[in-house]
Amino acid sequence: MANFLKTKKTVSVLMILGSILLLLLFFNYKINPVHFLADLEGSLVDIITPPTDTIAPPVEETIVPPAETTTPPADVTTPPVDTTIPLVETTPPVEETIVPPVPLPPPPPQPKVEEIIPPIQNPPVITKVVSPILHGSFKSGVIPIMVLFNKAVSVSGTPQLILATGNPETTAVDYKFGSKKSLLFLYHIAPGNYSSDLDYSSSSSLILNGGQIQDSSGNPANLTLPEPGSAGSLSNYSNIVIDAAQ
Known part of the structure; x- marks a missing residue:
């Protein structure tokens, strides 16, 4: 054991x-x-x-662990990303309405513009009405009467001078001829005519009768006569008695 x-x-x-x-x-x-x-x-x-x-013997290796660094979390919170696809609202098509054009009102009437005729520069003017016969009493015959202008004129057609002859009341005397500033009218005494002092009937007794009286520049003459009985009139220049009453 x-x-x-x-x-x-x-x-x-x-x-x-x-x-x-x-x-x-x-x-x-x-x-x-x-x-x-x-x-x-x-x-x-x-x-x-x-x-x-x-x-x-080998030295025991001591491994020192790294110091922990703690980072505090940030307070910022990232909002979540919305990954949803938004829905697109579809607007229904608007029906196009065609508006007819509104007619424009008519323009206001324009005031009538009267044609302004420029005044005639230096027209011929009548200065007097005379007769070669200064005085006398006549039962018949021809009395020459001359209308004088301040400047030479030319005559076309047959102007007339209306005389006051009693019976008939007036007598139209035709133009015969003229020479520069004077126009000659011949009065033929007719039965029944009478006047104590022969003269024309009014200041507008010279009428064109479809003719013309104008100067060399084409300016028409002023046909206004001196008032009957006034200076420059026939009765003021002459004393002619017409006695053809029956």
Whole structure:
């Protein structure tokens, strides 16, 4: 029984020594045989001392963990992006209404512009009406009467001079001829005529009768006669009595 226990202890020691050798080989340590147990039956009396030429055991590397830097979260909250597609409202087509054009009101009537006839520059003017016969009483015959102008005139057609002859009341005397400033009218005494002082009937008694009296520039003559009985009239210049009443 004692041998059995001794053998068992020996085996245990050998197993321990084998494990130590394996560890030394793994870490490249050299085993000094001096350090084996002197007595296999005794306890482990000597601690294995590594030789002086052995490699120093590696320094255990201490890994310092990095300092934690905690960044506080930002308070800004990004709003969620709306990824929904908005619906487009479709406006119904507006029915086009054609408005007829509004007729413009007629323009206001323009005031009638009267034609302004420029005044005639220096027209011929009648200065007097005379007769070569200064005075006398006549029952028949021809009395010459002359109408004088202030400038030379020309005559076309047959102007007339209306005389006051009583019966008939007036008599138209035709123009015969003229010479520059004087126009000659011949009065033929007719039965029934009478006048105490022969003269024309009014200041407008000289009429054109479809003819013309004008100067060399084409300016028509002023046909206004001196008022009957006034200066320049026939009765003022002459005293001719007509007595052909029956």
